[in-house]
Amino acid sequence: MREIDTSVRDVTVWVKTKRDLPVKTCPVCQRPFVWRKKWARCWEEVRYCSEKCRRHRGSAT
Numbered sequence: 765m766r767e768i769d770t771s772v773r774d775v776t777v778w779v780k781t782k783r784d785l786p787v788k789t790c791p792v793c794q795r796p797f798v799w800r801k802k803w804a805r806c807w808e809e810v811r812y813c814s815e816k817c818r819r820h821r822g823s824a825t
């Protein structure tokens with residue numbers, strides 16, 4: 765019961781967060797990604813959804 769309760773709460777937080785935060789589209793994988801706390805200071809400069817996509821840019825295309 766406790767585990768279920770915790771997961772439900774997490775989902776609620778995620779949905780609420782997803783609504784309020786800005787979204788960008790990753791030019792590598794073409795998928796939208798949502799603002800994250802770690803990008804709070806550099807969101808303007810963030811272009812890729814992950815470190816993996818950022819590296820991928822150099823090798824492919």
Ligand SMILES: [Zn+2]
Pocket residue numbers: 790791792793794795812813814817
């Ligand atoms: Zn990506």
